[in-house]
Amino acid sequence: MSTDLTLVVTAHDETAVCGPTMRSADLAVEAARDRGYVVQTIIGLDAATEPTTAYFHQARFDHWERRILHEGDLGKVRNALLPETEGRYVAFLDADDLFSENWLADAVAALDAAAERGERAVAHPELNVVFDGDRAIHLGIEPGSPLFTPHYLYFRHYYDSLCLAPREAHLEVPYVTRDVPNGLSFQDFQFTIETLASGWRHVVVKDTIIFKRRRDFSLVTESTSRKSVVRSLPPMAIDRIRDLGTFT
Template sequence: MSETDLSLVLTAHNETLVCGPTMESADLAVAAAREAGFTVQTVVALDKATEATKEWFHQPDFDHWERWEMGEGDLGRVRNAIVPRLSGRNVAFLDADDLFSENWLSRGLQLMAAAEERGERVIAHPEVIITFDGAVGLHQNVAQDDPLFTPHFLYMRNAYDSLCLTPREGHLQVPYVHRDIPNGLSWQDWQFGVQTMARGWKHVLVPDTIIFKRRRDFSLMVESAGRKSLLRSLPEMAIDRIRDLARPGSDQ
């Protein structure tokens, strides 16, 4: 088993100066995790990145990060390609223009370690997601075992964002699907949430943690919503099976 507790992957495509706060946020969160006794691998995944993006991330200030060039051009495919190469038992992702609260990784890893000792398979999410820039909003996540959670909610919208903290095993067991926005199919994190629940993974919250998501005028989420993209048809969402998603530990 790997001796590294966490691999943090920051994915960049066509971002430069806007990543300054992102990198500072990530470094602070990594420092807090290391101070708490965890080991962390840090990787910048330059996925079909522009030359300006590559140049920006190769500045000496970021020499403490590994830089891996990828050619996938898709959130799901780049994650599937990069996860087997990582050394961490757990994996966290960060988009190049988003931000972590400083305690997200340290508290998340503490929760993951406690769950592992109890023999639980969990995927951790921040308590709150705050959107900023192009749109401002606050989303309160709901844990899978919260009385307010119902799997029938998943017929209407995604329950959990893709910026979660997941055991590497979870990503290997449930790879991301590729998006097909022109044909109206997207929402890779939505499908990942459904399929991990169906395979016995429990989605939990890390108290007092926040992820800040920049909402730009044009993004994958904006494009998907504009094209009225749908979740793929999944057996786990059948009307006589969806209730079982609320039962952590039962593999469908």
């Protein structure tokens, strides 16, 4: 039986906050399986601290596959784990975040529907609810919406790094390595730009949510404090950006 989806939870230095994360992941996986999808589940322990490693080696997580890595980088660890995935689609979740129970099942259905229309697509949750160290709600906007303009990408990313995409998309557009000391970061932002430029449509899945924990220190806060930017990319050139996200 072929695998429809691989869910990868990546962990670094989290412990107790992982409880709600893994509960939300298990509920979402169960909902996807109830919908008839075959799901593979992987925990990627990337340069994990001893407490984090011990936490995830509890017997209650034995129904997850475990992988040990030493990448220390969001893009590198996702690229490194890709050969371990069996699903047509791949979803990622950081070990201190959560997502709604319907996210996996509805996102797979959305991408299957897109494929039936002959579209190559990447899925994002409709809402990004930021909590803990900050409080905010961000609405996902997809190309084709009257609220979408590619010029916004000069300033901000429309989406969070959490997405659900065909395995093919990650093979075609692997994540770049961050270089925060030299002001280069936001690999997920670059992934969005490069996939849009390669003809991948980004869709927002209605009534789905990611709950994003904002910690005092994280990759996002470090990158922001250093005023990091996305690398210079040809699709972002002033005479080309208007075509980003347009499909014929």
